[in-house]
Amino acid sequence: MRRFILHRLLPRVPEHGILVIFATRALRGFADGFVAVLLPVYLMSLGLGGVEVGAIATATLFGSALATLAVGAWGHRWSGRTLLLSAAALMAATGLAFSSLSSFWPLLIIAFVGTLNPSSGDVSVFLPLEHARLAAATDAATRTDVFARYALAGALCAALGALATGIPDRLIGLFGVQRLDALRAMFFLYGLIGFAVWSLYRKLPRPASQSHAAPAALDQSKAVVMKLAALFSVDSFAGGLVVNSLLALWLFQKFGLSLAAAGAFFFGSGLLGAASQLAAPRLAKRIGLINTMVFTHIPASMCLIAAAFSSNVWLALGLLLARAMVSSMDVPARSAFVMAVVQPHERAAAASFTAVPRSLASAVSPLLAGWLFQSGWIATPLVACGLLKIAYDLALWRAFRSHRTEST
Secondary structure, three states: OHHHHHHHHOOOOOOOOHHHHHHHHHHHHHHHHHHHHHHHHHHHHOOOOHHHHHHHHHHHHHHHHHHHHHHHHHHHHOOHHHHHHHHHHHHHHHHHHHOOOOOHHHHHHHHHHOOOOOOOOOOOOHHHHHHHHHHHOOOOOOHHHHHHHHHHHHHHHHHHHHHHHHHHHHHHHHHOOOHHHHHHHHHHHHHHHHHHHHHHHOOOOOOOOHHHHOOOOOOOOHHHHHHHHHHHHHHHHHHHOOOHHHHHHHHHHHHOOOHHHHHHHHHHHHHHHHHHHHHHHHHHHHHOHHHHHHHHHHHHHHHHHHHHOOOOHHHHHHHHHHHHHHHOOHHHHHHHHHHHOOOHHHHHHHHHHHHHHHHHHHHHHHHHHHHHHHOOOOOHHHHHHHHHHHHHHHHHHHHHOOOOOOOO
């Protein structure tokens, strides 16, 4: 049955622990889905304000960036399997620690060293390690499809995680627990999911040869990777202005949306984003990876800008859902493009060095957005995000529109 499912999902792709990677991505997506929405609610329940929420979101992204940089620079000293097990153990510890603390500074430290993700995408240290393992198991003909299914697994479960943000209210209603305790329970659940991820990573096959044992450093592909990293950092800085935690805060502040309604919205947007990623491989085969990334991103940014100026909650939610339909189509195309333009032995390092600037750039902007929200400029982060993303898309298309890869 396992081989049948793998064949149906991933035709012509050897196994290489792919099902394990898909399962761990799904679990992490579910955990990230509810944490991104509950994080501002939990922090405000502790008596913190918009600036503190933004600072903790910044710390999570900045810490993830440094951890990912460490993987790219020194990860070749250990096997990818060992690094994944260590990251999963850190995820478990993060959830347990975050659920037991109340003061700002300890929470900030845990956010920095841990694995919490306040955004809708995967910006964690897991990303380059899993990407490298998937790339090793694919060829040019199947790579975009595999990355699309990998992203789909995370997006679908992130949508379910967003829907799970209603669990605290159910716990309050059924058992009469305090609201803060119900929220703490969700971060404890995050830690348990980290332990489940660790258990699954233990099933990964050990490296059979040195070429699969550990990531290597960049060499001949360094120039193109650095160019991509610079462009991706602009996109991520923009995205950091409206990570899910801050977008939820915007909905709470502007429209007074309830926690259950916000969870339902993020569930719907997550489903739309997941569905769009299934179309990405077919579109990429027709128009190319770069065109897929650019020509789906620009309409999404325009919808975000329009939502910022909407005074009607249903119109704003409709525009944000329209954005969700196309904003994630670049994810598998971007991953496949990075893997296609580097040598096989450089893939983990390339994934790390393109992810790090993205994480660093996105780490700066939540603090700025939190300050803008607290100062009453609640539309500014959304507008700035849309404009910067459009500028990034045009620059990316100009730089790489004629770049040929083995998959195009």
